Amino acid sequence: MRPILLQGHERALTQIKYNREGDLLFSVAKDNVINVWFSHNGERLGTYNGHQGSIWSVDVNSDSSLLISGSADNTARLWNVADGRLLHTWTSNTAVKRVQFSEDDKYVLMVTEQRMGFPGTILIFAVDPTTADQSDEPLNVIIPEPSKATVAGWGYLNKYIVVGHENGNVSLFDWNTGEVLKCVEDHEAIISDLQFSTDRTYFITSSKDKTARIYDSNTLECIKSYPTDTPLNSAVIVPAIKEFVVVGGGQEAMQVTTTSQRQGKFECRFFHKIHEDEVGRVRGHFGPINTIAFHPDGKSFSSGGEDGYVRVHHFDPDYYTFKYE
Amino acid sequence: MASSSLSQNWADDIDELGKVTPRDSDNNIKTIVEYKTNDEGKKVKVTRKIQMKLVTETVNKVVAERKKLRKFGLESGNKPGPDPATTSLGEQVFLKLTVGFQDVETEESQNKVRSNLKGKNIVCRICKGDHFTTKCPYKDTLQPLQDLAAAGEGADEGAAGADATSASAAAGAGAAGATEVGGSAYVPPHLRNRGAGAAGLTMDSGRERRDDLPTLRITNLSEDTQESDLQTLCRHFGSVSRVFLAKDRETQICRGYAFVSYYDKEDAVKALAGLNGYGYDNLILHADWAKQNTN
Numbered sequence: 252m253r254p255i256l257l258q259g260h261e262r263a264l265t266q267i268k269y270n271r272e273g274d275l276l277f278s279v280a281k282d283n284v285i286n287v288w289f290s291h292n293g294e295r296l297g298t299y300n301g302h303q304g305s306i307w308s309v310d311v312n313s314d315s316s317l318l319i320s321g322s323a324d325n326t327a328r329l330w331n332v333a334d335g336r337l338l339h340t341w342t343s344n345t346a347v348k349r350v351q352f353s354e355d356d357k358y359v360l361m362v363t364e365q366r367m368g369f370p371g372t373i374l375i376f377a378v379d380p381t382t383a384d385q386s387d388e389p390l391n392v393i394i395p396e397p398s399k400a401t402v403a404g405w406g407y408l409n410k411y412i413v414v415g416h417e418n419g420n421v422s423l424f425d426w427n428t429g430e431v432l433k434c435v436e437d438h439e440a441i442i443s444d445l446q447f448s449t450d451r452t453y454f455i456t457s458s459k460d461k462t463a464r465i466y467d468s469n470t471l472e473c474i475k476s477y478p479t480d481t482p483l484n485s486a487v488i489v490p491a492i493k494e495f496v497v498v499g500g501g502q503e504a505m506q507v508t509t510t511s512q513r514q515g516k517f518e519c520r521f522f523h524k525i526h527e528d529e530v531g532r533v534r535g536h537f538g539p540i541n542t543i544a545f546h547p548d549g550k551s552f553s554s555g556g557e558d559g560y561v562r563v564h565h566f567d568p569d570y571y572t573f574k575y576e
Numbered sequence: 577m578a579s580s581s582l583s584q585n586w587a588d589d590i591d592e593l594g595k596v597t598p599r600d601s602d603n604n605i606k607t608i609v610e611y612k613t614n615d616e617g618k619k620v621k622v623t624r625k626i627q628m629k630l631v632t633e634t635v636n637k638v639v640a641e642r643k644k645l646r647k648f649g650l651e652s653g654n655k656p657g658p659d660p661a662t663t664s665l666g667e668q669v670f671l672k673l674t675v676g677f678q679d680v681e682t683e684e685s686q687n688k689v690r691s692n693l694k695g696k697n698i699v700c701r702i703c704k705g706d707h708f709t710t711k712c713p714y715k716d717t718l719q720p721l722q723d724l725a726a727a728g729e730g731a732d733e734g735a736a737g738a739d740a741t742s743a744s745a746a747a748g749a750g751a752a753g754a755t756e757v758g759g760s761a762y763v764p765p766h767l768r769n770r771g772a773g774a775a776g777l778t779m780d781s782g783r784e785r786r787d788d789l790p791t792l793r794i795t796n797l798s799e800d801t802q803e804s805d806l807q808t809l810c811r812h813f814g815s816v817s818r819v820f821l822a823k824d825r826e827t828q829i830c831r832g833y834a835f836v837s838y839y840d841k842e843d844a845v846k847a848l849a850g851l852n853g854y855g856y857d858n859l860i861l862h863a864d865w866a867k868q869n870t871n
Binding site (some may be wrong): 252253254255256257258259272274275284289292293294295296297298299301314333334335372411414521528529530531532533534535562564566567569570575576 | 621629635636638639643645646647648649650651652654656657658659661662663664665666668669670671672673674675676
């Protein structure tokens, strides 16, 4: 397959995300713009301009009308997807590291950084798509203790939120009360990514301890684990067609210049979801892979790297005929 | 797409006069004929046929709706279609799905190199192993050995005479080494009679003769040295009959000295010149003729 290279960013990618139908691909990086692309041909539809700092996270609601982004300029912003208009700005005390819409689009969560005397928090806001005015008053503020949150996501039916911590813990919060329901300590290093399966009954975490793990959303039981030989930055569950998971990472960015591209292990690795065996790799990035996203129809996927490129891969026919036996 | 000069028509629908038969026009094939001068100054007709195929893709209604969106932000005002400034096609990459995946590409490239060199003998210039010199595990430690061996060759004319007396002493030391080594000093059949110098000798007589072989005593070896290391080191200078590395009885760690016997006296002289003072594994070796056991 020949990947489509998207060069809309001048700095390292931080997150990419498909919308529900998979026709749009949103990308954010450590520069100040959000790009939106047509995923089938790599054409850029537009950019969302206004952030003053690195953008750490992006999410789109299920009907692809609203876009939320979290940035190091201490704001999270709500955008109109179709024309790039800024609808609302939430201001936080510190950088917003992770944003996500709830399953029914009524709420958003924001993970804020612990810095300058402010604790790391998880803020829950209500979002009303029908009006221009959004509430600036959070519904709840959760302060994860003792280790700050790095990633978080909504479980199914808005029941709980799942939080990945800096020390490798994964915990389940009741977002109304801020109570910790469960906490597991499998990972040994910072959780770098957390992505749900399509029905949100399980999710995958990637960690700098070189492993990715699949957890049950209700019990936080570690169902599967995928050990690799390199720190991981992202992991995704293949949503359709194949029972795979894809993980990506690579050596730390600061050490990249001292090693060759081969040794850096900047590859997307495909694992069989059930058997936990590695089945293949896709190479191409010149730096660590920071984020991976899969098209909801399972026929293509994209990866964003420290090298500033997004690579959109559409699978060859032999991908569909492969049988694991 | 096809390009052809007037004299070399390959497409059957172009007759000798160079006229284009407009065929398949209803079959969505567009024919473009161009005349241009090629590099050799000849006038060349280029006929290009392009098959047009209309592919209807069924997409979700909202997706179709979004395809009509006007571009905005930095893209505002740009015409539809991917902009080469931001979108480009990358190099071909492969996803080879295999059960029990191993890093296929490295294996492949190695196989490719091997198949390219099939029939050619790959011999390492440093240790004479069957790999490239650049891949030699002794690349750093053995590099100067070549030069030493070469220098030894020049010097051994004179050295041979000077060392002739000590050679007889060496013979006895070989016997001492042999008793220590016990049954481990296996010599493959094709080498057994070489030292004896005569064909048709029995195994026993070969063994007896070997005790008279010129033997070096190498000291100041590092603890990590293995017998195989020593073999590779010593076989530069000639065929080695026997290597005995003194090891601690319990820990099996090298005790720092070894005996090496050569079939050929000249080789032994070369080895002595080469190995004495040679830097090996961070230590400087000391080589001398093995002394005769007084017992």
